[in-house]
Amino acid sequence: MTSAVIVIPQDPLGFNGLVADTGYEAMVGELVMLAVSEIDPDGNVYPELAVEIPTIENGGVVMDEDAWTMDVTWKLRDDVYWADGEQVTADDLIFTWEAITDPEMGIWVDGVDYTDSLEKVDDFTFIVHYNTVYTSYQTQFGGENFNVYPEHYCDPSQGFTAWDCNRQPLSDGPFILDEWVTGNYLTFSRNENYFEDGKPYIDQIIVRIVPEQSVRKTMMAEGDADMNMWLSEAEAQELSELGNVYVSNAPSERWVFRLIPNLVERGTTDPAGPVHPVLGDVQVRKAIRASVDSDTIINSVFLGYPKPVWTEFFRPPYICDIPRPEYNPEAAKAMLEDAGWSDTDSDGVRECHGCSTAEEGTLMEIELMTYGEYGEELELAHQLVGEMLGDIGFKINLSVIEGSVLWADYESGGLEQTGDFDLNLYDDGYPGIDPTDNQLWYYYYSAAAEPDYGWNVGRWSNADFDALLDEAYTLDEEYRKDLFCQMAEIMDAELPQILLWSAIAADAFSTQLEGGQSTTNDLPTWNVADWKITQ
Amino acid sequence: MLNYIIRRLLQAIPMLFLLSVLLFALVNVVPGGPLAGYGRTRRINPEKIEQLKRQFGLDKPLPVQYLVWLAGNDWMRIDADGDGVAESYGERRGILRGDFGFSFRSRKPVMEEIGDRFKNTVYLMSITLLVVALIAIPIGVISAIKQYSWFDITATTLSFMGQAIPEFWLGLILVLIFYTWLDNPVTGESLLPAGGMYTLGVDFSLLDRVRHLILPVTMGMVGWVAWYSRFLRSSMLEVIHQDYVRTARAKGQIERKVMLNHALKNALIPLVTLFALDFPYIFTGSIYVELIFSWPGMGRLFYDAAVHRDYPLLMGILVISAAFIIICNLLADLAYAYLDPRVRYD
Numbered sequence: 001m002t003s004a005v006i007v008i009p010q011d012p013l014g015f016n017g018l019v020a021d022t023g024y025e026a027m028v029g030e031l032v033m034l035a036v037s038e039i040d041p042d043g044n045v046y047p048e049l050a051v052e053i054p055t056i057e058n059g060g061v062v063m064d065e066d067a068w069t070m071d072v073t074w075k076l077r078d079d080v081y082w083a084d085g086e087q088v089t090a091d092d093l094i095f096t097w098e099a100i101t102d103p104e105m106g107i108w109v110d111g112v113d114y115t116d117s118l119e120k121v122d123d124f125t126f127i128v129h130y131n132t133v134y135t136s137y138q139t140q141f142g143g144e145n146f147n148v149y150p151e152h153y154c155d156p157s158q159g160f161t162a163w164d165c166n167r168q169p170l171s172d173g174p175f176i177l178d179e180w181v182t183g184n185y186l187t188f189s190r191n192e193n194y195f196e197d198g199k200p201y202i203d204q205i206i207v208r209i210v211p212e213q214s215v216r217k218t219m220m221a222e223g224d225a226d227m228n229m230w231l232s233e234a235e236a237q238e239l240s241e242l243g244n245v246y247v248s249n250a251p252s253e254r255w256v257f258r259l260i261p262n263l264v265e266r267g268t269t270d271p272a273g274p275v276h277p278v279l280g281d282v283q284v285r286k287a288i289r290a291s292v293d294s295d296t297i298i299n300s301v302f303l304g305y306p307k308p309v310w311t312e313f314f315r316p317p318y319i320c321d322i323p324r325p326e327y328n329p330e331a332a333k334a335m336l337e338d339a340g341w342s343d344t345d346s347d348g349v350r351e352c353h354g355c356s357t358a359e360e361g362t363l364m365e366i367e368l369m370t371y372g373e374y375g376e377e378l379e380l381a382h383q384l385v386g387e388m389l390g391d392i393g394f395k396i397n398l399s400v401i402e403g404s405v406l407w408a409d410y411e412s413g414g415l416e417q418t419g420d421f422d423l424n425l426y427d428d429g430y431p432g433i434d435p436t437d438n439q440l441w442y443y444y445y446s447a448a449a450e451p452d453y454g455w456n457v458g459r460w461s462n463a464d465f466d467a468l469l470d471e472a473y474t475l476d477e478e479y480r481k482d483l484f485c486q487m488a489e490i491m492d493a494e495l496p497q498i499l500l501w502s503a504i505a506a507d508a509f510s511t512q513l514e515g516g517q518s519t520t521n522d523l524p525t526w527n528v529a530d531w532k533i534t535q
Numbered sequence: 536m537l538n539y540i541i542r543r544l545l546q547a548i549p550m551l552f553l554l555s556v557l558l559f560a561l562v563n564v565v566p567g568g569p570l571a572g573y574g575r576t577r578r579i580n581p582e583k584i585e586q587l588k589r590q591f592g593l594d595k596p597l598p599v600q601y602l603v604w605l606a607g608n609d610w611m612r613i614d615a616d617g618d619g620v621a622e623s624y625g626e627r628r629g630i631l632r633g634d635f636g637f638s639f640r641s642r643k644p645v646m647e648e649i650g651d652r653f654k655n656t657v658y659l660m661s662i663t664l665l666v667v668a669l670i671a672i673p674i675g676v677i678s679a680i681k682q683y684s685w686f687d688i689t690a691t692t693l694s695f696m697g698q699a700i701p702e703f704w705l706g707l708i709l710v711l712i713f714y715t716w717l718d719n720p721v722t723g724e725s726l727l728p729a730g731g732m733y734t735l736g737v738d739f740s741l742l743d744r745v746r747h748l749i750l751p752v753t754m755g756m757v758g759w760v761a762w763y764s765r766f767l768r769s770s771m772l773e774v775i776h777q778d779y780v781r782t783a784r785a786k787g788q789i790e791r792k793v794m795l796n797h798a799l800k801n802a803l804i805p806l807v808t809l810f811a812l813d814f815p816y817i818f819t820g821s822i823y824v825e826l827i828f829s830w831p832g833m834g835r836l837f838y839d840a841a842v843h844r845d846y847p848l849l850m851g852i853l854v855i856s857a858a859f860i861i862i863c864n865l866l867a868d869l870a871y872a873y874l875d876p877r878v879r880y881d
Contacts, residue, residue, distance in 0.1 A: 010839060104616050182651055206735060218729060222729075411584075
């Protein structure tokens with residue numbers, strides 16, 4: 001019997017990636033459940049339960065140019081069965097969507113605001129009626145978190161977030177959950193009725209809960225584990241030197257470390273309100289960008305794994321030719337002088353002398369926050385960025401905050417939502433391949449500055465950007481690319497965020513496991529049915 | 536004595552009550568909250584967060600939340616569907632009636648969550664404490680009897696090391712030595728497993744269970760053995776110079792009997808008290824041991840509950856731990872009175 005062992009630090013909450021808080025839910029979800037479509041590591045959308053991806057060309061997408069709406073017809077495979085022998089049909093998909101969008105017990109998911117209704121045509125065909133042009137329609141029922149649930153098995157009265165089938169899933173995926181001993185392990189056996197002939201190739205998957213990072217790494221080294229996901233740079237380097245482990249890097253990055261400046265007065269949330277005394281001036285933000293030596297941080301702290309990033313449009317399919325800004329602390333100092341920030345008392349900290357955003361004599365003092373959960377590398381980078389800013393005349397107060405405090409909602413006192421910060425450093429990036437909703441609207445659109453409605457927590461507002469983004473909701477790919485690059489230029493000029501370097505996206509696999517491939521578009525178990533044990 | 540026990544138990548009630556108020560306040564004033572995990576995602580919009588707060592009762596003022604936790608909500612109307620209208624009576628009975636609520640994360644009853652882990656922690660910690668007693672007592676006795684001998688000097692040196700070594704570091708070193716470096720000469724596999732309670736997919740085997748216990752028990756016991764053996768050595772040294780020990784010798788009793796029957800019995804009294812005070816660890820477990828050796832026990836449950844702000848689970852663990860501590864303190868006092876006839880509480 002062939003068996004693969006996956007080590008993760010904590011129990012998943014269940015198998016439902018949409019109500020998850022750790023990411024391990026989606027990882028185990030991939031073992032047991034299928035979606036309509038998925039995205040491969042190179043960013044290509046491929047059908048899973050669907051027969052093909054609907055497009056305008058194949059007649060699957062019908063646009064109404066006048067009303068600016070569209071209908072998408074999905075055809076499902078007729079050879080996929082649940083583990084109890086029932087067939088997977090369009091009813092299951094419609095049931096899942098209705099459970100998700102239930103006003104009392106559902107949740108918000110991508111596309112929900114754009115979807116008018118789902119219409120069943122026959123057991124394996126359904127039409128999605130949209131009230132607009134939805135650019136992410138291809139992955140609306142797929143991607144890293146979405147799975148289809150069985151209508152005859154899940155109890156809708158329990159609600160999508162809490163129903164028992166989140167923890168006791170009925171499988172239509174490559175594996176079936178056998179046993180879950182919380183805090184200890186989960187075991188899965190091969191689904192003999194999996195729709196792909198001969199797959200999966202492995203008989204058993206064991207997910208072991210191993211909280212300590214160094215023990216997980218040691219288990220990989222000793223050959224007692226076959227997959228350790230989401231490696232740090234140090235782990236990736238150490239494991240890649242072992243003969244029995246290979247480290248798989250995702251073909252493209254997703255997460256980017258960035259500085260998020262608060263453009264309005266600290267503690268306020270109105271983009272039209274008083275500006276931040278230091279960071280409200282774009283010249284100051286440009287000086288910050290010029291003073292951070294990303295290459296040094298990449299090589300000395302992150303062991304050379306990340307790549308420098310300076311625009312949101314750095315990864316396929318949307319890449320814009322924005323020149324890389326120069327690291328030049330002397331130029332940064334000159335910018336600050338020009339902006340009216342000078343150090344007249346020679347104490348190493350600049351004061352406002354003619355600046356446009358603060359009272360005369362105001363110290364150029366800000367708090368630089370990051371979050372503690374990422375680990376040692378980010379804390380070191382945090383200190384280095386602080387020192388670099390100190391070198392050009394900032395007085396920097398460093399703070400390491402718990403992520404749940406930094407990103408809590410407004411009422412819970414989340415520091416970003418309430419505007420209680422100056423400059424934050426952390427990693428972020430959009431899922432899938434469409435940045436419009438999950439990155440551009442969410443982080444930069446002016447309406448997303450309202451507390452709890454988005455994460456434009458720097459409270460940036462630019463009417464030209466908003467207009468371009470409104471235009472970008474189209475299926476005309478060439479036009480979209482052009483619009484995105486116009487946005488990139490505006491963002492490069494105004495710096496609502498200062499992008500610095502990408503985060504590592506790598507997973508470790510044992511050499512006896514064939515087929516493991518890291519991806520930023522899904523979980524590392526995205527192709528678990530293709531894995532083979534070779535020794 | 537009975538009066539004393541009743542008095543102490545009655546005193547424990549207001550103490551537990553005050554402690555629960557304090558713990559509830561502390562747990563709730565920490566920024567973040569159980570719904571903070573939904574931050575940075577669009578899946579839960581503000582209206583949904585408000586709805587969840589109403590469903591969980593988190594929209595109520597803290598004193599009301601405490602009251603519900605304590606006495607349940609079956610006497611008041613609640614907003615079960617979170618639509619802003621309190622339409623039905625609740626189902627919770629409160630901890631006073633044995634209902635600790637449900638975990639915000641897993642939605643399982645708190646007592647079920649605790650029950651799953653409790654037995655694992657008791658299993659590990661009771662064996663650890665037993666091994667501590669079996670090793671620390673002989674070391675302490677021999678060190679005292681043979682004061683300044685090579686054994687005493689070696690034991691003293693090792694006990695200082697044992698107290699000084701950080702527990703977390705020790706665990707990692709044990710993994711390095713017994714899992715990574717040393718192999719079983721017969722099978723070629725690691726000498727001892729890196730964690731877990733047993734080997735998956737293998738029928739029950741006592742040897743397998745023992746192999747999985749060795750490293751976590753060793754990590755957990757080193758500090759305790761060091762501390763207990765030093766404590767017993769001091770206690771023995773004090774006792775063996777007492778008049779009654781000299782009298783026993785003068786009566787012609789052999790040295791072994793003098794030491795075991797007269798000296799050790801009395802020297803153990805403070806140690807029993809100390810042991811009773813450490814007994815709550817049987818319930819609470821050791822976070823470090825459980826984290827390093829992937830032991831699914833109470834320590835990790837507490838750690839996870841704290842990280843995810845799972846208030847009901849956190850409060851359940853804290854209050855039960857507090858009750859254990861209070862009870863064990865009482866047991867320590869009673870044991871002291873039982874073992875030392877000079878002590879009277881009446």
